[in-house]
Amino acid sequence: MHWTQLPDTPNAPGFGGAFAGTHSETLLMGGGSNFPDKALWDGGAKVWHDSVFMLTAGAKAWKEVGKLPRPLGYGASVSIRQGLLCLGGADAVRHYNDAFVLSVDNGKLHIDSFPSLPRPLAYAAASLVGSKVIIAGGTDRPEATSASATGYVIDLANLNAGWKELPAFGGAGRMLAQAAGTKDNFFLFGGVALKPGVKGPEREYLQDGYAFRLGSKEWRKIADLPHPVAAAATPCPVVGPIVALISGDDGSLAGKFEPAKHPGFAKGILTYDTQFNAWATSGEAPVGRVTLPCAKWNGGFVILNGELSPGVRSPQVWHATA
Numbered sequence: 001m002h003w004t005q006l007p008d009t010p011n012a013p014g015f016g017g018a019f020a021g022t023h024s025e026t027l028l029m030g031g032g033s034n035f036p037d038k039a040l041w042d043g044g045a046k047v048w049h050d051s052v053f054m055l056t057a058g059a060k061a062w063k064e065v066g067k068l069p070r071p072l073g074y075g076a077s078v079s080i081r082q083g084l085l086c087l088g089g090a091d092a093v094r095h096y097n098d099a100f101v102l103s104v105d106n107g108k109l110h111i112d113s114f115p116s117l118p119r120p121l122a123y124a125a126a127s128l129v130g131s132k133v134i135i136a137g138g139t140d141r142p143e144a145t146s147a148s149a150t151g152y153v154i155d156l157a158n159l160n161a162g163w164k165e166l167p168a169f170g171g172a173g174r175m176l177a178q179a180a181g182t183k184d185n186f187f188l189f190g191g192v193a194l195k196p197g198v199k200g201p202e203r204e205y206l207q208d209g210y211a212f213r214l215g216s217k218e219w220r221k222i223a224d225l226p227h228p229v230a231a232a233a234t235p236c237p238v239v240g241p242i243v244a245l246i247s248g249d250d251g252s253l254a255g256k257f258e259p260a261k262h263p264g265f266a267k268g269i270l271t272y273d274t275q276f277n278a279w280a281t282s283g284e285a286p287v288g289r290v291t292l293p294c295a296k297w298n299g300g301f302v303i304l305n306g307e308l309s310p311g312v313r314s315p316q317v318w319h320a321t322a
Contacts, residue, residue, distance in 0.1 A: 014313035017074035020293035021084035040311030066109030076126035090122035127181030149173035205251030231290035
């Protein structure tokens with residue numbers, strides 16, 4: 001991949017868990033959270049945001065165009081013809097089943113309704129698959145000690161039919177997984193499973209993956225990832241038969257460093273060949289990030305903001321072309 005840095009978003013120190021995608025040729029990003037006043041390790045409070053920004057191709061700066069219905073982050077983002085579809089999400093108190101579409105007209109933000117999710121979901125993964133949207137995994141409340149092992153699908157050509165529940169995908173329920181979509185297949189990679197622990201929910205980093213073909217009645221297991229990956233840029237870029245998992249957390253540093261001394265997340269890229277059901281290691285991204293959205297835009301893909309290390313955000317935006 002060839003990487004180019006785009007203008008930073010005007011939201012220093014940047015956001016984790018923002019929504020991002022496109023409406024026509026315009027890139028949109030909104031919501032997310034950060035620690036704007038003091039660092040996490042100095043007792044800083046996590047703040048949730050509602051600002052929405054836009055960037056047009058060739059522009060030298062982002063423009064703030066409006067607000068989300070509420071401060072919200074860690075939902076799922078899917079670019080559809082009507083605009084940026086925002087699904088679920090959380091704030092400091094609860095998770096939501098909200099769904100809405102962001103679009104812009106002459107620099108003005110519009111928010112249109114969309115059928116609500118069947119249940120509150122945050123930290124889920126979603127993608128466009130042909131004319132349908134699929135969302136899978138996630139948790140339904142902040143204190144959850146397990147994550148969802150199922151998904152939901154909606155047909156953009158028949159919104160009145162609402163969301164339909166899919167079969168369970170067979171592996172552990174998971175949050176912070178990665179998703180990718182083709183014209184007829186939805187892929188779900190890795191993520192984190194939860195279980196009750198003495199000091200709260202404990203995490204298990206996962207390296208299994210599953211695929212669901214439209215019209216089928218069950219998921220199929222695909223080749224395991226070379227190592228666990230969670231919270232990488234998603235929906236994952238798809239170029240021909242190849243899916244790219246950019247950066248993410250493999251769990252190898254979890255619990256081993258105080259947040260202030262964390263060395264940062266890995267920059268590695270894994271690629272999955274959907275035709276041959278095989279993984280490869282494919283170089284590095286310019287930055288290591290987690291909990292960040294990815295969007296197809298301007299002849300390539302964009303990764304936006306995210307966490308450099310626990311509690312540390314970035315306002316950077318990077319554009320990649322194959």
